[in-house]
Amino acid sequence: MSLAPFVQILGRGQGRARSMTRDEAEAAMTAMLAEGAAPEAVGAILMLMRMKGETADEIAGFAAAAHAALPPWSGTRPALDWPSYAAGRTRGLPWFLLAARLVADAGVPVLLHGWNSHQGTRASVRAALPVLGLRPAECMAEAAWHLGTDGIAYLPLETMAPGVMALLRLRDTLGLRSCVNTVCRMLNPGGAPAAVQGVFHPPYRELQADAGMHLGLDRLSVLKGGGGEFEHHPGKEIALFGLREGRPWTGAAPQVLDAHRRLADAPSDPAALGAIWRGDLRDEFAEAIVLSTAALALDAAGIDAPGRTAQALWQDRARNLVA
Template sequence: MSLAPYVQILARGQGRARGFTRDEAAAAMTAMLAADAAPEAVGAILMLLRMKGETADEIAGFAAAARNALPDWTGPRPALDWPSYAAGRTRGLPWFLLSARLVADAGVPVLLHGWNAHQGHGADLRAALPVIGLRAADSIRTAGAALGSDGIAYLPLEILSPPLRALLGLRDTLGLRSCINTVCRMLNPGTAPAAVQGVFHPPYRELQADAGRLLGLDRLTVLKGGGGEFEHHPAKNIETFGLRDGHRWSGLTGLSIGGHRRLSEGPRDPALLGQVWRGERHDPFAEAVVLSTAALALDTAGLPDADLLARDLWTARARTIAA
């Protein structure tokens, strides 16, 4: 299928160019994921959209088509979708992995998916997975099995969708971020009813909330987090956007600790996560990151008294986890 008609929609010229409708976006994404997609046209579409600025209809259309192109999900349905696609230089150790583990321990099945180990900035998320008893799944089937047995799974994008991974990798060729970063965050491969999403640029918070509503999400929290991850800085009262019962919602994270430490500061050795988890090392700031992030995720999943529950889960956590 030729992409030329979709390039023409975006690039006809002043007064004639326009954005995609949701259906046009879905059709364009289907064509871009095809093996015979012309790379010149793909690059043109992505950069024209970047210059124009994406709409919620476009992101929803792209994400729906990308999800429809995935293999069928097998295994239990996740209750919480947790995308992880940050590549920013401000990303430090992935403390949010410990938060996700706590959420799973609360009986909320969590599906993590992403692509971020290759960036070379910040700590390697995948090297930290064994700390919470995880290995990167090598198929959708094994991800579903892990979700069923452990309540949590991590599915790499290159396993989930090699064509989408290739589109995301065009950032290295084009030198700029594209809407594919946002599409991946909206992918929700297990069709969970709730999701948490991180952003680096604040305007994307409302964009992703609106796209989530169009995609039928019931509950969503979008946070400007560390390096673009869903990870809360506990010394900052950050405005959040999203959905509650399918309706637009916003709130504030509140403060849980003082100080001015940055999330990216400190050691980058993933072993530190395990030491804090096992209680071998006491780091009040790191623990505050874990607990405040977990509380936001628990609230998103619809659990009451999320702050208290996060603290109780931390106190009762199993100190030893087998990968």
């Protein structure tokens, strides 16, 4: 299918250009993922959307088409979808991984999926996985198996959706972020009924919440988190946007510490993740990041008394993280 009609919709000029409908966006993404899609047209669509600003209908249409192109999911389904696509070169360690582990320990299967352009740094999500006794799944079926056995899985974008990965990597060619970063957060490969999402730029909170409603999510929490991840700074009250029972919802992540610190001021050695989990290292700030983030994720998953539940899980956690 030619991409020219979609370029025309977006680029006709002042007073004539418009946003795509959801159906048009779904058709456009289907065509962009098809073999032989003209790279010039793909780049034009992504950059025209960046210039005008994407709509929730466009994000929902793109995400629906990208999801439809994924291999079918079989086996244990996640209860909570947890995307991780932030660049976050200046952020600290991925403490949210410990929070995700706590949520899984509550009996809520958690599917982490993502790609991070800073994978070579010490703050890399991929680098931290072995410390937590986790490893990337090599296919969708393996991710479902991990969920069934461990309650948590990490699925790399390049494994589940190489076509979407190619679109994301166009940033290296175009020099600019595109809406594909947002689409990846909405992929929900396992069809979880609830999700948590982080953003770096505040306007995306409402955009992603609206897109999630169009995609039929039941529960969703979106916050401006550390480096763009779903990670709460415990020294700040942070606004939340999302869905409850499929309807728009807003809330607030409360301040739990009187701490004027950056997330990057927590311990920076990746080994600290495992040390704090085992109790070999104590750091009030790092532990507060984990517990406050876990409480927000438990709330998104519909768990009662999420704060007390997170505290209880932390006190009773199995200290050995070796898978």
